[in-house]
Amino acid sequence: MTEIVLDDVHVHREGRHVLRGVSLRITERRVAVIGANGSGKSTLARLLNGLVLPTTGSVHVDGLDTRRRGRDVRRRVGFMFTDPDAQILMPTVAEDVAYSLRRSGLSRAEIDARVAAELDRYGLAGHADHPAHLLSGGQKQLLALVGVLVSGPRLVVADEPTTLLDLRRTRDVAARLAALEQDVVLVTHDLDLVAGYDRVLVVDDGRVVVDDVPAVAVPAYRTLMGVPA
Numbered sequence: 001m002t003e004i005v006l007d008d009v010h011v012h013r014e015g016r017h018v019l020r021g022v023s024l025r026i027t028e029r030r031v032a033v034i035g036a037n038g039s040g041k042s043t044l045a046r047l048l049n050g051l052v053l054p055t056t057g058s059v060h061v062d063g064l065d066t067r068r069r070g071r072d073v074r075r076r077v078g079f080m081f082t083d084p085d086a087q088i089l090m091p092t093v094a095e096d097v098a099y100s101l102r103r104s105g106l107s108r109a110e111i112d113a114r115v116a117a118e119l120d121r122y123g124l125a126g127h128a129d130h131p132a133h134l135l136s137g138g139q140k141q142l143l144a145l146v147g148v149l150v151s152g153p154r155l156v157v158a159d160e161p162t163t164l165l166d167l168r169r170t171r172d173v174a175a176r177l178a179a180l181e182q183d184v185v186l187v188t189h190d191l192d193l194v195a196g197y198d199r200v201l202v203v204d205d206g207r208v209v210v211d212d213v214p215a216v217a218v219p220a221y222r223t224l225m226g227v228p229a
């Protein structure tokens with residue numbers, strides 16, 4: 001279990017107050033973040049692995065300050081972006097996953113074995129030597145997830161990972177995330193995906209305005225947006 005503590009976090013970006021005093025302690029296995037466009041969800045997600053640093057306040061992951069120990073934090077907390085193309089860096093599928101292990105200290109043979117096992121687990125083994133850019137959107141998102149998982153994070157932050165996917169691929173990626181042994185923080189606009197989560201944070205105008213189980217938080221968000229079910 002990973003513990004993330006945000007203490008009175010404010011984030012200013014180019015004169016804008018993007019987050020306004022967020023304090024949280026996250027220890028649950030499945031946490032979802034929902035909220036309107038521009039409310040600050042991505043910024044909150046990026047704080048969790050030090051991709052964004054607080055302007056004031058602090059973020060600690062298992063006691064590590066993201067401001068001072070960013071590299072150690074990122075080893076614990078993997079990040080999955082909305083657009084998998086932003087995360088696919090190497091020409092072939094297997095090379096791309098192997099790239100995530102370049103600083104692992106493993107031998108070439110160990111890296112190859114681990115890559116093959118992970119691709120197999122995610123149904124991508126048959127594509128190992130294919131150009132990564134020829135995969136379907138859903139396969140690319142799974143490849144991005146494999147690239148995040150292969151280096152062994154304890155927690156995966158996924159920022160709208162199903163936004164670009166069709167219904168079937170959305171269900172597939174969501175099921176993969178739900179089945180992970182790692183802890184998950186999921187940012188999403190798809191309210192169906194958060195049903196099984198332990199905790200839902202509703203972000204509005206830079207603040208966490210609701211922090212509750214899905215059965216309470218989702219209706220509260222609908223009311224906030226003026227679209228009750």
Ligand SMILES: Nc1ncnc2c1ncn2[C@@H]1O[C@H](COP(=O)(O)OP(=O)(O)OP(=O)(O)O)[C@@H](O)[C@H]1O
Binds near residue numbers: 018035038039
């Ligand atoms: N680097 C930046 N420079 C300037 N403004 C920024 C920056 N990052 C975020 N913002 C602004 O902060 C606000 C919150 O952005 P953020 O991406 O966190 O929202 P979001 O809730 O994830 O939105 P969406 O649902 O549309 O993805 C937006 O108004 C955005 O324009």
